[in-house]
Amino acid sequence: MISQDTLNFLKDVTLNNNREWFQDNKDRYDIARENVLDFTAAMIKELAKTDPGVADADPKKAVKRIYRDIRFSKDKTPYKNHFGIGLSSLNASKDTTGYYIHIMPGGSFAGGGYWQPTAEHIKAIRQEIDYNAAELKGIVDNPEYLKLFGNIRNENSLKTLPRGYEPTHPDISLLKIKDFIGMHTFTDAAIQKANSPQVVADVLAKIYPLNDFLNNAIA
Template sequence: MISQDTLNFLKDVNLNNSREWFQDNKDRYEVARENVLDFTAAMITELAKTDLGVTDVDPKKAVKRIYRDIRFSKDKTPYKNHFGIGFSSVSTASKDTTGYYVHIMPGGSFAGGGYWQPTSEHVKAIRQEIDYNGAELKSIVDDPEYVKLFGDIRNENSLKTLPRGYEPTHTDISLLKIKDFIGMHTFTDAALQKPNSPKMVADILAKIYPLNEFLNNAIA
C-alpha cells in the first residue's frame, strides 16, 4: 500500500519545488520511492495473474524518475509532484506500444492504459482491424464493467471529421474516429492506503488487458 508519509512527501514537493528543499529532504524521497517500488512489485505480481507477459517487468524501470526535463518547458520547477508507474503490455517491446500506467498524486491518482497517441502507421492498422473486426472491440469497450470504470472510449479523443477512406455510414464509424485508445480510472488517497491497494489497482489494469490485446493484434 502507499503510505501517508509518501503522500505527505508529494504534497510537500508541490509546495517546495526547489533543488535546495529537495536536497534537504532527500532521505524522505528515498523512503517514499522505496514505498512506491514495493507497491509496484506487489501490483505487477497481481496483474501477472491476468497478463502473464508482465511477470518480468522490473519495478525499478517501471517507476518513472521524479526529476522533470525542463529543457523545453516554460515550467522550470525541477521535480514532479507525483510518482508515475508505466510499462508496456505483453505483446511488443516497441516504445510505440500499448501499456499500463499508474499515477500516484495526492488528490489526483488514477490508473489505466491502452495506446496514447499511436503512430500514423499504427492508427492505420488499428482502423483496418476495426473495419474487419469491430464487433470484438465493441464487446470490450461497451462491456458495462468497462464503461463503469473507464467511461465511453469514444468520448476521450476522437476526430471531428471522417477518417480517410471510410464512409459516414460505416457501422463502426464512431470507433474508427478514435485517436487515443485509452481508459483511465481515478481513485482516492484512502483507497491507496488500504493493505489490498496493489490488488485493487491491478484489478483495474486487468480490465484494460483485453483492449491492449486487441490493439496489439492489430499492430503486430
C-alpha cells in the same frame, strides 16, 4: 499500499519545488520511492496473473524518475509532484500498449491502452476495427469496462472523417478514435488500503483485452 508519508512528501514537493528543499529532504524522497517500489512489485505480481507480459518487469525501471525534463518547457520547476509507473503489455512493441499508474495526492489514477498511435499503427487499428468491430465493442461496451473507464468514444477523437471511411459506416465512432485508452481514478484512501496493489491490478486487468486487441491489429 501507498503510505500517508509518501502522499505528504508529494504535497510538500508541490509547495517547495526547488533543489535546495529537495536536497534537504532527500531522505524523505528515498523512503517514499521505496514505498512506491514495494507497491509496484506487489501490483506487478497480481497483474501478471492476467497479463504475463508484465511478469518480469523490474519495479526500479517501471517507476519513472521524479526529475522533470525542463529543457524545452516554460515550467522550470525541477521535480514532478507525483510518482509515475509504466508497464508494457504482452506482445507490445516499444512505446505502444501498456499500463500507467499515477500516484498523486488527490489525483491518483490507473489505466492503459495505446496513447497517440503512430500513423502506421492507427491505420492498422482502423483496418482491424473495419473488419472486426464486434470484438472491440465486446470489450469497450462491456458494462464493467464502461463503469471503470467510461465510453472510449468520448476520449480523443477526430472531428473530421478518417481517410477512406464514409460517415455512414456503422462503426464510424470507433474509427474516429485517436487515443485508445481507459483511465480510472482512485481516492487517497483507496491507495492507502492494504489491498491496494490487488485493487489497482484488478482495474488494469480490465484493460488487458483492449491491449490484446490493439497488439493483434498492429502485429
